[in-house]
Amino acid sequence: MILCVFGLSFALAEDFITLKEYAKMLYENPRGISCKECHGADGASQVLGYYTKKGEKEPFTVPSIQNLSFEAFKEALIEDKDTKSIMPTYSLTPSEIVTLYNYIQELNKEKK
Numbered sequence: 001m002i003l004c005v006f007g008l009s010f011a012l013a014e015d016f017i018t019l020k021e022y023a024k025m026l027y028e029n030p031r032g033i034s035c036k037e038c039h040g041a042d043g044a045s046q047v048l049g050y051y052t053k054k055g056e057k058e059p060f061t062v063p064s065i066q067n068l069s070f071e072a073f074k075e076a077l078i079e080d081k082d083t084k085s086i087m088p089t090y091s092l093t094p095s096e097i098v099t100l101y102n103y104i105q106e107l108n109k110e111k112k
């Protein structure tokens with residue numbers, strides 16, 4: 001009996017890790033270019049590169065996606081991008097979008 005309970009909690013713990021690993025995998029390898037390429041490992045704002053504007057070197061900054069409401073996050077992933085945006089359009093399912101959102105929120109909480 002003791003063995004059985006132990007086995008169960010072990011299975012649950014493993015389940016939890018699997019969910020997180022799944023989310024990480026989705027973030028790093030969605031069907032398209034990795035979010036990580038542009039948004040970094042944790043979705044913080046970062047400079048992706050530099051371009052020249054009127055002879056001046058300007059940084060190209062990707063905004064942080066750590067403190068968005070779920071609505072704003074979802075919108076950004078399902079709307080048609082304007083032609084200026086370099087972010088690719090993904091065809092993620094609603095549950096994949098929830099998983100990605102929670103993943104970034106969790107990473108954020110762990111750091112605080």
Ligand code: HEC
Binds near residue numbers: 068074084085
């Ligand atoms: C090629 C670079 C690139 C990739 C890959 C990329 N993004 Fe983006 N993302 C951007 C840029 C640049 C913006 C800023 C707005 C714009 O230009 O569309 C942005 C904006 C966003 C926003 C909206 C931010 C805001 O303030 O409204 C969200 C949410 C987002 N990205 C999530 C993701 C997720 C999740 C993935 C992976 C499935 C991803 N992005 C992949 C470059 C990228």
